[in-house]
Amino acid sequence: MTKKTGRRIYLKDFRIISRAISTYEDIPLLFDHIAKLIVELFKVKGCSLMLFDEREKQLFRVSSVGVSEEYLNKGPIYVDPKYSALAKGEPVFIKNVLNDPRVQYPEEAAKEGIASILSIPIKFRNVVVGIMRIYHSEAWDLHEDDLDSFCVIADHLGLVIEYNGLKNFFEHVKLGFDRLPPRLLEGL
Numbered sequence: 001m002t003k004k005t006g007r008r009i010y011l012k013d014f015r016i017i018s019r020a021i022s023t024y025e026d027i028p029l030l031f032d033h034i035a036k037l038i039v040e041l042f043k044v045k046g047c048s049l050m051l052f053d054e055r056e057k058q059l060f061r062v063s064s065v066g067v068s069e070e071y072l073n074k075g076p077i078y079v080d081p082k083y084s085a086l087a088k089g090e091p092v093f094i095k096n097v098l099n100d101p102r103v104q105y106p107e108e109a110a111k112e113g114i115a116s117i118l119s120i121p122i123k124f125r126n127v128v129v130g131i132m133r134i135y136h137s138e139a140w141d142l143h144e145d146d147l148d149s150f151c152v153i154a155d156h157l158g159l160v161i162e163y164n165g166l167k168n169f170f171e172h173v174k175l176g177f178d179r180l181p182p183r184l185l186e187g188l
Contacts, residue, residue, distance in 0.1 A: 009149040013041040021156045027164050031063035039066045045114060046135040052128060059131060067135055071112040074105050085119035089128050091147060092119045096139050116140035122154045124162040
């Protein structure tokens with residue numbers, strides 16, 4: 001008899017996160033609240049949200065809950081394109097950090113109390129703009145529907161990130177137009 005995997009994400013909790021994503025105007029506050037909600041609602045150890053800087057070609061953390069700074073700053077991260085959610089553009093699940101060769105710092109993860117890690121790309125259309133990493137303190141039997149729900153949450157975040165980037169761009173363009181002399185705006 002096989003052990004049935006239990007779900008963690010239910011419609012009520014999914015709605016809470018979806019509404020937060022669609023209503024917050026303060027993006028840093030949204031990131032902090034989403035990370036906290038993921039930890040609290042889904043009873044996981046921690047959550048980190050990282051955005052990808054296309055110019056620097058690196059991830060930078062915008063929010064983290066439930067994981068120490070010591071662990072987060074444990075050393076350089078080598079991104080293997082075969083295993084990276086960032087490079088592959090699809091989720092990467094590590095059920096046991098101690099027995100998986102994809103984990104760079106297994107001892108540090110175990111010391112931090114992390115047993116499983118789920119990395120989900122935050123995408124806008126097919127472009128990865130960041131990563132949502134979820135840490136669990138026990139070997140996690142991830143339910144397929146939960147994985148799908150986490151992917152939808154990440155896609156929603158991708159939409160918000162892209163929208164805010166465009167909004168900021170247009171604000172800068174508008175400021176530029178407002179500074180032009182009126183004679184240059186004739187005929188526009």
